[in-house]
Amino acid sequence: MKIDRRDFLSLGIGAAAGIGAGTALSPLPWKLIDDSSIWSQNWPWTPVPPDGAVSFKNSVCTLCPGGCGITVRKVEDRCIKIEGTKGNIVNNGGICILGLSGLQLLYGPTRVKAPMKKDGGRWKEISWDSAIDEIVKRLKNIRKEGKPESVACVSGTDQGTVAQLIGRFLTAYGSPNYIRTSSIADSYEIALKKLHGQFSSIGFDFENSDFVLSFGSGVADGWGSPVRMFKANSKWKDSKDKALYQIESRLSNTAAKADKWIAIIPGTEAILAMGIANVIIQKSLYKKKLIEKYSKGFNNFKALVLKEYSPEKVSKITGVKKSEIIAIAKKFAGASRPVAICGSGQGRTPGSIFEFMAVHALNALIGSVNNIGGVFSVPEPDYIKWTEAEKDDVAAKGIKTDRIDGAGKKYPDTRYLINRLIDSINSTGDSPVELLFVNGANPCYTMPDTENVIKAFKKIPYIVSFSSYFDETTEMADIILPNHTNLERLEDIPLAAGLIKPVVGLSMPVVEPECNTRHIGDVFIQMAKLMDGNIKASFPWNNYEECLKKTLGDKWDKLARDGYWVDENSRASRGIFDFTPLVKNNRNLVKPEGKSKLTLIPYDSMRLTVGYIGDPPFAMKTVEDTILKGNDVFVEINPKTAADYNLSEGDKARLTTSKGKAKVRVHLYDGIRPGIVAMPRGLGHTEFDEYLAGKGENFNKLIGPVEDPVSGLDAAWGIQAEITKT
Amino acid sequence: MKVDTKQKKFGMAIDLDKCTGCGSCMVACMSENNVPFKKDETNKLDSITWIKVYKVTNDKKYPDTDLCYIPRPCMHCDGQHGHAPCVSVCPAVATDNDKSTGVVSQIYTRCFGCRYCMAACPYHARYFNWWDPVWPEGMEKYLSPNVSPRMRGVVEKCSFCFHRxxxxMDKAYVEGRRELREDEYQTSCTQACPAGAITFGDLNNPKHTVHKMVQPDNKHHGKPKNPKAFRLLERLGTNAKVYYLSDRKWVRKLGDNQTPNEESSKKH
Structure with missing residues (x-):
């Protein structure tokens, strides 16, 4: 048979069509697609998490001062997930973004895995015994030289058995220099001391408040105990009669949740509070009988606010309309259970005592002090009842020396002045601190004028860090004795964040220590035993667990069972409210440093941790691309101001203050007062892991401390800045 | 054996007036579902977040500006005839609208990464794994055995924590029950939300809080009878199972992408 061209073509086309139709009808392509997806997914490096018996363990989160109850889900000995404990007094099932990310810290790459010693600028692993020996040897030498007061400790807290053990060690050793990092807790403490005459912490009965007047407090941004505040905020939302007014120059998440946002000129909050007091007194809206019976110096206060703080005058200074001031005052005084609060953002930095006193005076005027829905003076939990530490001659002499940070001297009501510590180290030839312990604090990142802080830390001859993570301060240390992380250790946690009764939580080890770490309490007991003499005698316990159980006594069972203990017997101290210190200090505003036209302010967000721990990878993932893009941080500017500086959305710019400069990008935001530049806190870390380090800029590099004239604490809330397009 | 015949329609109601935008839901989801992370997550197009919190503003000038956060999980669309937009286009039957629960599933081992579903989804709720997941050394320890880690080349999305x-159900069956109590099945984000802004439950069950809150009208493709409630892009007819509540009109209008002069389409 002859095959011509025509046959050839038709055969070819027929065959092609046949193959086409055949393939389409056959299962072959579908099988191939299916197989290819299976083959391409069968890689050995995709992990298959092993299954096993599930268990739940309760503890208390210590990643921030909030003190939430956490429940850890475990599969065999692995922690799988952290959840909020249902029924817990603080957070009842809710949990914040940092607490949720806790396992990334536990199993993360930033852990200090064993004791480390700096050797020629590099970290070298050493044994626990030689690490402790080395420190004890140094401590003995310093003591022999008769300078026990040159040993100091910087810590995130001064409450609980661990802090008390360290304090006890210093006392027996002969040093008065235990220094707590500062926050609004200091400001409230000092304001309460001045107005009520006694030391106490502040507590707020938010669950029962029906009107909350917040002077910049980020109740929906992590102020106080964050989860508790979110829950309270939702409660206010559930009822039409409850309201939150937010006084703040930027539309923060809190301002957005509030029923009213009052965009004040930053730094003038105290003046506004006095203006509100003026209206309340002028219109006789205050609780006369209460004021008569329980206050002192009211007539002077009345005369002062009526003369100096008329709504017209206050309006000019604060930028809040006169009618608005009157409306706020009426609303506040007219509410049945109102409360006024202050401490800006998350309250991680102290504020002006004038402001704290003025705001607290509003509470006094309308009878919200120690009243339902109001503020309470809460005594510190009183359960650590040890005999006094034994002092030999060296200790007795050393403990009487002046504190290196100058606290308690010029400012008698201020207990700790960490900002002054930096100054006193930098202002002398040799550092007055020979040896520094650092626990639960990261001052080389969190303190203003970071460069200056680092300079001071470089001057300290010997720094001992107890950090579980490689943070900025640990990097400055000479030796690291890594503490167990919060999920690995036993510790009592007095809750300091604004509850109305003293509450102690119990952090329980939910997992065996991952690394070669040791409990800081055990380390101090061990060091004390090696120190001999009175120091050894002051530490009668064999280990920390024994110390804690003996200290808690009959409270142990309740704590181990429920995770917390409430001191129901504690009574709010009912002092007379003395207006005199407020009248005396009514001109002591804290002004921003510098002479530029723009004011740079920081802002806090739940998604960016601002405390001593850096943001874990999960939390970093939630940061919006209008805050961080690549390694660039965005600052917020009102479009009107941006136009003055010829800036548009996304522009690169240089931000300059008297303390430093930073490369930033610009995000135009209508929710901010013109003339203000806002920058997020929590970025610009140089340590921690590659998911955090090197991203954005640290706000603290751009601001310096400004001492509050009343307390001596750093109360800088902003700084003058220049911005130029680059 | 007769298996649970009563049809469920699991869904969610999110109170946008309570949501503070804190991001807990996002991380609760990531840690529950073994969601990976990379060194740089600022390119949001390749950043995998099963629930993503959007920030929106009312576009007004200072000082009348207002802002709102909108958490967006997978909407688990029912469509007009039981077809979610993504289900109809999947050539690999890797995603399915489960009739007994209303959950739109995603079967990773069937997915071959064509990403038709991502194109079809009007909510950007689906994410593609451009890379194999990498956990830093030691961090694989926290991975949950209940959710398989995904590999390069597949699409993933919110499953309403279906493993929960x-x-x-396993537990209920062991105890001889065929029905779950409302609190027995809750998603990870619902459980974590510190503001209590998320409510999860069976939209078909009049006793469940989520039903009472939104009052879905099943005769009109689940449109909410509560005037404060709305769904994202309602006009597309996706018949989503995630509802939002807000007292603020501008938020509700924005939710349906209304033009400035358009009147609310909330007529039944």
Whole structure:
């Protein structure tokens, strides 16, 4: 048979069509697609998490001062997930973004895995015994030289058995220099001391408040105990009669949740509070009988606010309309259970005592002090009842020396002045601190004028860090004795964040220590035993667990069972409210440093941790691309101001203050007062892991401390800045 | 054996006036579902977040500006005839609208990464794994055995924590029950939300809070009868199972992408 061209073509086309139709009808392509997806997914490096018996363990989160109850889900000995404990007094099932990310810290790459010693600028692993020996040897030498007061400790807290053990060690050793990092807790403490005459912490009965007047407090941004505040905020939302007014120059998440946002000129909050007091007194809206019976110096206060703080005058200074001031005052005084609060953002930095006193005076005027829905003076939990530490001659002499940070001297009501510590180290030839312990604090990142802080830390001859993570301060240390992380250790946690009764939580080890770490309490007991003499005698316990159980006594069972203990017997101290210190200090505003036209302010967000721990990878993932893009941080500017500086959305710019400069990008935001530049806190870390380090800029590099004239604490809330397009 | 015949329609109601935008839901989801992370997550197009919190503003000038956060999980669309937009286009039958629960599933081992579903989804709720997941050394320890880690080349999305439903059903069956209590099956984000802004439950069950809150009208493709409630892009007819509530009109209008002069389409 002859095959011509025509046959050839038709055969070819027929065959092609046949193959086409055949393939389409056959299962072959579908099988191939299916197989290819299976083959391409069968890689050995995709992990298959092993299954096993599930268990739940309760503890208390210590990643921030909030003190939430956490429940850890475990599969065999692995922690799988952290959840909020249902029924817990603080957070009842809710949990914040940092607490949720806790396992990334536990199993993360930033852990200090064993004791480390700096050797020629590099970290070298050493044994626990030689690490402790080395420190004890140094401590003995310093003591022999008769300078026990040159040993100091910087810590995130001064409450609980661990802090008390360290304090006890210093006392027996002969040093008065235990220094707590500062926050609004200091400001409230000092304001309460001045107005009520006694030391106490502040507590707020938010669950029962029906009107909350917040002077910049980020109740929906992590102020106080964050989860508790979110829950309270939702409660206010559930009822039409409850309201939150937010006084703040930027539309923060809190301002957005509030029923009213009052965009004040930053730094003038105290003046506004006095203006509100003026209206309340002028219109006789205050609780006369209460004021008569329980206050002192009211007539002077009345005369002062009526003369100096008329709504017209206050309006000019604060930028809040006169009618608005009157409306706020009426609303506040007219509410049945109102409360006024202050401490800006998350309250991680102290504020002006004038402001704290003025705001607290509003509470006094309308009878919200120690009243339902109001503020309470809460005594510190009183359960650590040890005999006094034994002092030999060296200790007795050393403990009487002046504190290196100058606290308690010029400012008698201020207990700790960490900002002054930096100054006193930098202002002398040799550092007055020979040896520094650092626990639960990261001052080389969190303190203003970071460069200056680092300079001071470089001057300290010997720094001992107890950090579980490689943070900025640990990097400055000479030796690291890594503490167990919060999920690995036993510790009592007095809750300091604004509850109305003293509450102690119990952090329980939910997992065996991952690394070669040791409990800081055990380390101090061990060091004390090696120190001999009175120091050894002051530490009668064999280990920390024994110390804690003996200290808690009959409270142990309740704590181990429920995770917390409430001191129901504690009574709010009912002092007379003395207006005199407020009248005396009514001109002591804290002004921003510098002479530029723009004011740079920081802002806090739940998604960016601002405390001593850096943001874990999960939390970093939630940061919006209008805050961080690549390694660039965005600052917020009102479009009107941006136009003055010829800036548009996304522009690169240089931000300059008297303390430093930073490369930033610009995000135009209508929710901010013109003339203000806002920058997020929590970025610009140089340590921690590659998911955090090197991203954005640290706000603290751009601001310096400004001492509050009343307390001596750093109360800088902003700084003058220049911005130029680059 | 007769298996649970009563049809469920699991869904969610999110109170946008309570949501503070804190991001807990996002991380609760990531840690529950073994969601990976990379060194740089600022390119949001390749950043995998099963629930993503959007920030929106009312576009007004200072000082009348207002802002609102909108958490967006997978909407688990029912469509007009039981077809979610993504289900109809999947050539690999890797995604399915489960009739007994209303959950839109995603089966990773079937997915071959064509990403038609991502194109079809009007909510950007689906994410593609451009890379294999990499956990830093030691961090694989926290991975949950209840959710398989995904590999390069597949699409993933929110499952309403379906493994929690399976675990709860297992437990119920062992105890001789065929029905779950409302609190037995809750998603991870609902459980974590510190503001209590998320409510999860069976939209078909009049006793469940989520039903009472939104009052879905099943005769009109689940449109909410509560005037404060709305769904994202309602006009597309996706018949989503995630509802939002807000007292603020501008938020509700924005939710349906209305033009400035358009009147609310909330007529039944």
């Amino acid at each position: 439903y399976q675990l709860a």
